[in-house]
Amino acid sequence: MLAANPDVPIIETREVARHFSTGHGSLGRGRPTLKAVDGVSLSIRRGETLALVGETGSGKTTFGRLLLGLYKPTSGDILYRGMSVLDGRSEAARTVRRHVQGVFQDPYSSLNPTMTVGQSLAEVLKVHRLANRAERQQLVAELLKTVGLSPDQAARRPQAFSGGERQRVGIARALAAQPEIVIADEPLSALDVSIQAQVLNLFITLQEERGLTYLFVTHDLDVARHISQRTAVMYLGRVVEYSPTEAIFAEPLHPYTRALVEAAPRLTTQRKTIKPALTGDIPNAIARPAGCHFHPRCPLAMPICREREPRLLELSDSRSVACHLHDPDIAFARAG
Numbered sequence: 001m002l003a004a005n006p007d008v009p010i011i012e013t014r015e016v017a018r019h020f021s022t023g024h025g026s027l028g029r030g031r032p033t034l035k036a037v038d039g040v041s042l043s044i045r046r047g048e049t050l051a052l053v054g055e056t057g058s059g060k061t062t063f064g065r066l067l068l069g070l071y072k073p074t075s076g077d078i079l080y081r082g083m084s085v086l087d088g089r090s091e092a093a094r095t096v097r098r099h100v101q102g103v104f105q106d107p108y109s110s111l112n113p114t115m116t117v118g119q120s121l122a123e124v125l126k127v128h129r130l131a132n133r134a135e136r137q138q139l140v141a142e143l144l145k146t147v148g149l150s151p152d153q154a155a156r157r158p159q160a161f162s163g164g165e166r167q168r169v170g171i172a173r174a175l176a177a178q179p180e181i182v183i184a185d186e187p188l189s190a191l192d193v194s195i196q197a198q199v200l201n202l203f204i205t206l207q208e209e210r211g212l213t214y215l216f217v218t219h220d221l222d223v224a225r226h227i228s229q230r231t232a233v234m235y236l237g238r239v240v241e242y243s244p245t246e247a248i249f250a251e252p253l254h255p256y257t258r259a260l261v262e263a264a265p266r267l268t269t270q271r272k273t274i275k276p277a278l279t280g281d282i283p284n285a286i287a288r289p290a291g292c293h294f295h296p297r298c299p300l301a302m303p304i305c306r307e308r309e310p311r312l313l314e315l316s317d318s319r320s321v322a323c324h325l326h327d328p329d330i331a332f333a334r335a336g
Contacts, residue, residue, distance in 0.1 A: 042232055046180070065185075235294055310323050
């Protein structure tokens with residue numbers, strides 16, 4: 001196993017992109033390209049949670065699947081403990097498959113309906129050679145207890161469980177591989193509101209007990225605030241703000257982030273209240289607006305926003321934003 005270096009992120013992307021060809025064309029020529037992820041550089045430190053937020057169509061799920069190895073990048077690099085996982089000869093490439101596991105929005109889709117839950121969990125232990133036949137039954141029972149289920153439920157098939165229970169099974173399946181990193185892709189959105197808090201608290205408890213590292217993909221900023229130390233905001237395939245989570249809520253820098261924060265559900269003493277959402281729809285990802293992709297929906301858009309794409313500026317060691325409003329060169333030009 002690769003040695004841990006506290007100065008090196010446990011997982012990192014460098015200008016990673018994933019593009020998809022769409023539509024029709026002769027031998028693939030002339031097809032429009034959907035840039036689902038377009039040059040994203042993020043890092044996650046061991047034991048922390050990075051929340052990845054944004055509307056549907058922002059590229060969050062595609063980014064998570066890149067880290068899981070379900071997609072290969074069109075360009076850029078993915079590093080595990082400082083070594084590229086795209087180099088098939090590296091130790092990182094050989095070990096990352098087990099050490100990075102996923103929990104998905106629809107847990108039923110990741111479970112074989114013809115197998116019992118116990119068989120599905122035992123299969124993970126077998127594939128990764130983590131237990132012999134005699135040990136598997138005991139480990140399956142321990143995994144089920146860890147996620148709040150009874151070992152007796154190992155004999156049941158996924159369709160016999162409720163949505164919340166299935167998500168617990170999905171978490172147990174990820175834990176069976178003894179991962180270091182869990183990519184959680186909207187793991188609460190398909191659950192009843194009454195169950196969401198229980199599952200979220202389970203994620204937090206497991207992180208504390210096992211030292212897990214999370215990428216938590218969510219459209220719910222209230223969830224991000226509850227679970228994460230840092231938050232990255234995506235819009236049309238790119239990161240527009242990258243900051244400590246509390247700073248996102250205290251002082252959002254990008255107009256898109258500000259709109260998301262203002263539109264997020266807020267708990268009151270009696271019920272949840274929701275402020276008006278963003279105006280307009282997210283643009284077509286195949287034909288993204290020129291310049292800043294957010295400018296058609298931005299109340300603070302300037303002429304330059306329609307012409308020039310903003311760069312991701314490091315305003316401090318902990319905060320970055322891609323917005324012309326914070327670019328000192330543009331501010332100087334405007335003042336002049």
